[in-house]
Amino acid sequence: xxxxxxICGLSDRAGLDAAVAAGARYVGFVFFxxxxxAVSVETAAALAVEVPPGIAKVALVVDADDTTLDEIVAxxxxxxxxxxxxxxxxxxxxxxxRHGLPVMKAVGVASEADLPMLDAYAAVADQIxxxxxxxxxxxxxxxxxxxxxxxxxxxRRWSVPWMLAGGLTPENLAxxxxxxGARQVDVSSGVESAPGIKDAVRIGAFxxxxxx
Numbered sequence: 001x002x003x004x005x006x007i008c009g010l011s012d013r014a015g016l017d018a019a020v021a022a023g024a025r026y027v028g029f030v031f032f033x034x035x036x037x038a039v040s041v042e043t044a045a046a047l048a049v050e051v052p053p054g055i056a057k058v059a060l061v062v063d064a065d066d067t068t069l070d071e072i073v074a075x076x077x078x079x080x081x082x083x084x085x086x087x088x089x090x091x092x093x094x095x096x097x098r099h100g101l102p103v104m105k106a107v108g109v110a111s112e113a114d115l116p117m118l119d120a121y122a123a124v125a126d127q128i129x130x131x132x133x134x135x136x137x138x139x140x141x142x143x144x145x146x147x148x149x150x151x152x153x154x155x156r157r158w159s160v161p162w163m164l165a166g167g168l169t170p171e172n173l174a175x176x177x178x179x180x181g182a183r184q185v186d187v188s189s190g191v192e193s194a195p196g197i198k199d200a201v202r203i204g205a206f207x208x209x210x211x212x
Contacts, residue, residue: 009028012198015198018198027057029043069099082104082105132148151179162182164176164180
């Protein structure tokens, strides 16, 4: 059974076209100024209208306020919001109710102590993204190219669909899926030639690994 793939941090038509051609099920646009993958609302809107039906368009935000979210949702045709900051379960529920869009909450994992938060967010989100916790002092909450110990979630399941992220590459994807049982995966830096620059060959290789 093929693994569904989200290509995150798309910022130009070439990267988007590569993701679509390779068979991505989700495409992600980053609205976080500190990220090398950040896009403006205008750029995201122009890219989103080119996404074929059946591929979910996801906006990644980090502790965004209502004004910011209102503008993004009003101007970009989206299918999902991905919350990648310190949003509480209550805030996740609030955003979901306000915008009427499915919400995916990213949860950083570094040790067993982090696992209870996955259940807490699964109770309020439509999906959870099980990601590597960023190292202390990291400028970015994700996209750091780091993996966590996949054995921590081996055999675990939650009440909502989940997606594996953190340091995934075409080279390690098969092992990650085998260890975790993930049916959905998210990749950003692992399919780039430089920070923020998507590589069509690596995107193709990643999707080939996922579908293999």
